[in-house]
Amino acid sequence: METQRIEYSRSTMTEIIIGNGILKEFSVRLSRLTSARRCAVITNETVAKWYLEPLKEELANRGFSALEIIIPDGEKYKNFETVISVLSELSKNQIDRDCVILGLGGGVICDITGFAASIYKRGITLALVPTSLLAMVDASFGGKNGVNTSEGKNLAGTFYQPALTCVDVSFLLSLPLSQLSYGVVECIKHGLIGDSAYYKFLCNNISEIRARQLDILQRVVRRSVYIKKSFISKDELDKGVRAHLNFGHTFGHALESAGGYIRLNHCEAVGLGMLMAIKTSAALGILKEDYSEQLKIVxxxxxxxxxxxxxxxxxxxxxxxxxxxxxxxxxxxxxxPVSPGKTLIQHIKSDDLEKIVTIATQI
Incomplete structure (x- = not known):
């Protein structure tokens, strides 16, 4: 018998640019990624009305011809049927491997675009332009993408990194307050897993954030990107420390699914999930500082x-x-949670889940 081994090297990098009114700079940097001047822009009906034409104009200024793929808006369309329709449009319009696929929109668009880019012709260059605060600090970098199935959320997906992410905080000026709040929940999570001072900063600046003060919002985005980067750069494929980014998500995803992706938005569910995690931690004797009341106030x-x-x-x-x-x-x-800024991973056996969930729901 003979055994041979192959060692693979994986070298990927995402460049994230953050600023106010930076679509022009984005198109310049995009032009350096490929010599091809064809791209596909995947977006939804809502975002297209605001930002598709400004993006296409900047792309055209750098010589890009853009195929528009506009899909319906909403979590319920984050499924295989939508991805298949996107792949069909890419193929029919002869988007080749040297082209770029752009995602313009929130978390759903980033997930669908990333998933499609990872499997179309076994991988095509990906760039993302997030338009919601949640997508800016989460879905637009890190490489996780996927779709929902009837059995649950994000059960099918891949790790596929964007080559370039453009975070233009001016997009937040048109964002509904509810969507802005959803993004703040993700930022709060970042503070609670890695930076208690940042968590306090968010708690003390909710009014300024809701007033869309762009200098504050850019500070928020910068810090959240830094915190998430500190986890994913050590654990790209989610085998260890990256798991801390799931704070609030195990309960949250179950709440989303139980509500049919209609009753609760993702971040509404994650906010409740964090409260449920605090309750669970207290019941197991892990929690050292109970901040549930402060979190409820926020x-x-x-x-x-x-x-x-x-x-x-x-x-x-x-x-x-x-x-x-x-x-x-x-x-x-x-x-x-252990205390603000510190979490740990605890495995709970199947036989204990019903007891734990019953306790957790008593928030």
């Missing part, structure tokens, strides 16, 4: 829920948690 300021919808039951949460992709032979991995 969520109220953001006009977000602090209690579970009555129609979502313990059994429905359990049904979706059972499908969570973070389950292994040790049990289901939960990110639980």
């Amino acid at each position: 969520l109220r300021e953001l006009e977000l829920p602090i209690s579970l919808p009555t129609e979502i039951s313990v059994n429905s949460i359990l049904a979706y948690i059972a499908q969570d992709k973070k389950r292994n032979e040790k049990g289901l991995a939960f990110v639980l």
